[in-house]
Amino acid sequence: MTGTMKAVAKLGPRPGAEIIEVPIPNPGPGEVLVKVKVTAICGTDVHIYNWDQWAQSRIKPPLVFGHEFCGTVVELGPGVKGVQEGDFVSVETHFTCGVCRFCRTGRGHICQDVKIVGVDRDGCFAEYVTVPAENLWVWQTEVDPEVAAIQDPYGNAVHTALACDLVGKRVLITGVGPIGLAAIPIAKKAGALQVICTDVSPYRLKLAEQLGVDVAINVAEANMCDAINEATDGWGVEVLLEMSGNESAINDGLKCLANGGEVALLGIPSRPITMDLAAGVVFKGATLHGINGRKMFETWYQGQALIQSGLDLKPLITHRFDLTQIDEGMELMKAGQCGKIVLYPNGSDD
Numbered sequence: 371m372t373g374t375m376k377a378v379a380k381l382g383p384r385p386g387a388e389i390i391e392v393p394i395p396n397p398g399p400g401e402v403l404v405k406v407k408v409t410a411i412c413g414t415d416v417h418i419y420n421w422d423q424w425a426q427s428r429i430k431p432p433l434v435f436g437h438e439f440c441g442t443v444v445e446l447g448p449g450v451k452g453v454q455e456g457d458f459v460s461v462e463t464h465f466t467c468g469v470c471r472f473c474r475t476g477r478g479h480i481c482q483d484v485k486i487v488g489v490d491r492d493g494c495f496a497e498y499v500t501v502p503a504e505n506l507w508v509w510q511t512e513v514d515p516e517v518a519a520i521q522d523p524y525g526n527a528v529h530t531a532l533a534c535d536l537v538g539k540r541v542l543i544t545g546v547g548p549i550g551l552a553a554i555p556i557a558k559k560a561g562a563l564q565v566i567c568t569d570v571s572p573y574r575l576k577l578a579e580q581l582g583v584d585v586a587i588n589v590a591e592a593n594m595c596d597a598i599n600e601a602t603d604g605w606g607v608e609v610l611l612e613m614s615g616n617e618s619a620i621n622d623g624l625k626c627l628a629n630g631g632e633v634a635l636l637g638i639p640s641r642p643i644t645m646d647l648a649a650g651v652v653f654k655g656a657t658l659h660g661i662n663g664r665k666m667f668e669t670w671y672q673g674q675a676l677i678q679s680g681l682d683l684k685p686l687i688t689h690r691f692d693l694t695q696i697d698e699g700m701e702l703m704k705a706g707q708c709g710k711i712v713l714y715p716n717g718s719d720d
Contacts, residue, residue: 371396371403371445376715377434377496378696385421387495389694392434395492395500397447402503404459408519409439409494411699411711413547418489419700428489436495437463437488440518443506450503460507460521461494462670463487464663479529479663495693497715507670516690516712517683520548521673523710524683525664526636527552528673533659534609534632537561542598542607543583544623545614545637546574548686548710553611554581555681562609566601568594568619571706580685594622612636617643624650636661686710690718 443457466481541562570590606628615637688709702708
């Protein structure tokens with residue numbers, strides 16, 4: 371395909387982003403060209419936009435960023451099989467090497483040479499993007515495009531929640547950003563007896579209530595463990611899904627964990643933290659799971675099955691913008707006054 375497209379790019383080592391006009395990329399061997407229908411802003415994109423310490427160490431401008439999206443396959447590169455033009459797709463955005471020990475033993479989500487679209491190569495804040503055909507998730511069932519665009523964070527929530535046995539359990543979710551929010555209906559669908567969440571944002575705690583949480587605790591106003599003891603009649607929780615990366619949330623969550631409980635850790639601390647492993651883990655006989663990305667493609671099948679069974683992610687999506695309004699979306703993300711923000715590079719059908 372020839373012509374140009376608009377895209378959002380980090381052109382130099384500085385905060386912000388620019389709307390640029392660039393050539394439509396051509397798919398290489400094993401790749402496809404996708405016309406982006408809907409894309410969404412992730413916390414990683416905010417790091418890149420802000421040009422913080424992590425972004426400075428990882429990103430090499432110029433780069434078109436963005437990695438959550440869905441769209442339509444419009445061109446096939448040489449050697450592509452199993453997909454055709456016109457397919458509506460989401461994309462697993464972790465591109466694995468396929469040959470390391472982890473990939474060859476079915477653990478590509480912890481590939482030692484993983485590349486990420488919008489981080490290590492040009493991403494989806496654009497009208498078109500190229501991706502490996504093997505990373506496509508071709509939708510065979512009806513799905514709302516806005517939901518199809520957020521399969522990356524939703525998949526993280528599925529992977530985190532289903533790493534633990536939730537059936538009949540009291541579940542605590544610490545941190546209800548978009549991934550923590552998505553974990554609420556997942557835990558309910560998976561058979562949790564009670565779902566409790568904590569955060570410091572009244573806005574997001576209200577969203578948690580809309581998504582069906584049983585108890586929402588503002589830890590800026592209440593002691594987490596006292597509130598959880600009251601909510602569980604002193605029992606505590608059997609499962610902790612840690613989404614915040616906050617040192618206090620992690621330690622307080624472990625204090626509230628019942629003996630023999632399970633912990634799934636997805637949140638990434640901004641610096642090394644101190645944990646009371648003896649009291650919080652060892653003497654409780656607790657099991658800890660470190661969560662990275664999504665299992666490819668086990669998590670995708672689980673996530674689609676949950677959606678087909680009636681799980682509703684639409685309340686998670688709170689704002690919609692044109693791609694050129696990227697600055698407005700970023701400011702909302704930084705203020706924490708949103709759920710998921712979606713962008714339309716090629717215009718909305720509405």
